Amino acid sequence: MLFIAATNHNMPLSRFHDGELADGLLKDLGDSIAQRMGLHARYVSVPAKRVADYLASGRADGVCYVLPRWLPGPFNWSQPLMPDSGVLVSRPEAPAVRALSDLANKPVGTVLGYSYSMIDSALGRAFVREDAPSMELNISKIQHGRMQYAIMGRMTAEYLMRSEPQHKLRIDFEFDPFKAQCAFSQKSAIPFGDVQRAIGSLVSDGSIDRLLRHYR
The missing domain is CATH 3.40.190.10 (Periplasmic binding protein-like II)
Structure with missing residues (x-):
């Protein structure tokens, strides 16, 4: 499962090492979503202005810490996650x-x-x-x-x-x-219904709240 790591973020959202996402809340969140689906999370570092193009074209499956007003396009949106x-x-x-x-x-x-x-x-x-x-x-x-x-x-x-x-x-x-969300490509091979169920389970069992508390 390939997530976009927008390079304009810094801690506690993201820490980059040699241009690759190494740590932070968004890595922990992506890892948790993928693991809940029985998948492995990978990350591609992308400048902020190219995130929408990457997602719309299907070159990545998802990106987190976004809102529809920040990221216009035909995407599938998760429930609000991060206040x-x-x-x-x-x-x-x-x-x-x-x-x-x-x-x-x-x-x-x-x-x-x-x-x-x-x-x-x-x-x-x-x-x-x-x-x-x-x-x-x-x-x-x-x-x-x-x-x-x-x-x-x-x-x-x-x-x-x-x-x-x-x-x-x-x-x-x-x-x-605001409450930031995750956006997923409509060209992804991963069914969005599976993604929604994985994220919903992370919310309902308190996993998302525990991740947020770790960085506060």
């Missing part, structure tokens, strides 16, 4: 930001190709994106003082603040809560 939200992470000396409107005309670390529709709606042209190819690069920039603010997922931010407390980063506010 998360967007947060604004700030350096300790940066002025506090309490609402999206406070970000107007302030450079904010974002990921190339990501859509931030709520912020776009709130700020319009006053949303000053500082795009990087991955969240890992944005994290490095904010840690080293090259930017004051960055947008990331709450899971990523909390993991970062636990693992590297010396940077004293803070979460200023949360927005756009």
Whole structure:
């Protein structure tokens, strides 16, 4: 069973070694789905902008931590699995930001190709994106003082603040809560009904919750 490992993710979702997925929540989740179906999970590293093409063409069976509004296309969707939200992470000396409107005309670390529709709606042209190819690069920039603010997922931010407390980063506010899903190719040879049953059993027996707790 071949899963896409989108290369724009970092821990706790994904850790890459020599370009291959080596660790993280998404590897554990893919392994668990495949094992529940009596299959072996494999992973192909794909840039975020090519994920939809890979999945639509059947070059991979599935990808996790996505939403239909992020990944348009004719895909089969799992039930919601992973609760998360967007947060604004700030350096300790940066002025506090309490609402999206406070970000107007302030450079904010974002990921190339990501859509931030709520912020776009709130700020319009006053949303000053500082795009990087991955969240890992944005994290490095904010840690080293090259930017004051960055947008990331709450899971990523909390993991970062636990693992590297010396940077004293803070979460200023949360927005756009969601429950991420997995998407599966309609050209996959693996019946989607089998996938749904495997994921449903992982949810009902508490396996998904245990995976999430491991990274919190």
